Amino acid sequence: xxxxxxxxxxxxxxxxxxxxxxxxxxxxxxxxxxxxxxxxxxxxxxxxxxxxxxxxxxxxxxxxxxxxxxxxxxxxxxxxxxxxxxxxxxxxxxxxxxxxxxxxxxxxxxxxxxxxxxxxxxxxxxxxxxxxxxxxxxxxxxxxxxxxxxxxxxxxxxxxxxxxxxxxxxxxxxxxxxxxxxxxxxxxxxxxxxxxxxxxxxxxxxxxxxxxxxxxxxxxxxxxxxxxxxxxxxxxx
Numbered sequence: 001x002x003x004x005x006x007x008x009x010x011x012x013x014x015x016x017x018x019x020x021x022x023x024x025x026x027x028x029x030x031x032x033x034x035x036x037x038x039x040x041x042x043x044x045x046x047x048x049x050x051x052x053x054x055x056x057x058x059x060x061x062x063x064x065x066x067x068x069x070x071x072x073x074x075x076x077x078x079x080x081x082x083x084x085x086x087x088x089x090x091x092x093x094x095x096x097x098x099x100x101x102x103x104x105x106x107x108x109x110x111x112x113x114x115x116x117x118x119x120x121x122x123x124x125x126x127x128x129x130x131x132x133x134x135x136x137x138x139x140x141x142x143x144x145x146x147x148x149x150x151x152x153x154x155x156x157x158x159x160x161x162x163x164x165x166x167x168x169x170x171x172x173x174x175x176x177x178x179x180x181x182x183x184x185x186x187x188x189x190x191x192x193x194x195x196x197x198x199x200x201x202x203x204x205x206x207x208x209x210x211x212x213x214x215x216x217x218x219x220x221x222x223x224x225x226x227x228x229x230x231x232x233x234x235x236x237x
Contacts, residue, residue, distance in 0.1 A: 025151035060133030
C-alpha cells in the first residue's frame with residue numbers, strides 16, 4: 001500500500017501540513033484525505049483523478065454537531081435542552097463556520113476552478129467541515145474533538161461575544177460569572193397560587209451575596225427577570 005508518510009513531500013504538501021498543524025493542532029497521517037477536503041467539485045468535475053470534498057463535508061458537519069453538543073452539555077450544566085439547542089445552532093451556523101474558516105485563511109488552500117461565479121465564502125465553510133471530517137477519518141472522534149476544543153474554539157471563536165448577542169439575560173449573567181470565576185445561584189423566595197395562576201419569585205445570589213429579584217408565572221421567566229435586574233444593577237444593560 002502506498003504510504004504518504006514515507007513518500008517525499010512537495011513544497012505544497014509541506015505547506016498544507018504546516019497549515020493543519022497550526023490551525024487545527026493536528027498532524028496529518030494520510031495527507032490525501034486533507035487534499036480531498038480542500039478540493040471543490042468545480043475542479044474535481046474537470047478530472048477523473050480528483051475527488052471533491054462533498055462526502056467529507058457531510059461527515060464533518062455531523063462530527064462538528066456532536067462535538068459542539070458535548071462541549072455545551074458540560075460547559076452549561078444548569079441549562080435546559082432548549083437553551084443548549086439555541087446556543088449550538090449559533091455555534092454551528094453557516095455564518096459562524098465561515099467566519100472561523102476565514103480566520104484560519106482556509107481559502108489560501110482550497111482548490112477550485114477560478115473564473116466561475118463561485119462564492120468563496122461558501123467554499124470556506126464547507127472546506128472547514130470537510131477538514132474536520134478528514135481528521136475524524138485519519139485518527140478518530142477523540143482527535144477531532146481535541147482539535148475543535150483545544151485549537152478551533154480557543155483560537156477562532158469568541159464564545160462569550162457570540163452568546164452576549166442573545167436577549168437571554170440568564171445566559172449573559174452566567175457567561176459574565178464564568179469569565180470572572182464567580183458562583184451564580186438562583187433561589188426561590190416566593191411561590192403562590194392565586195386567581196388560577198402561579199407566581200414565582202426568584203433572587204440572584206453571586207458568591208452568596210443577594211442581587212436582583214424577579215417574578216413571573218414560571219420559574220424560568222422569574223429567573224430571566226431576576227437576571228435582567230442583576231445586569232441592570234451592575235450597569236451591564
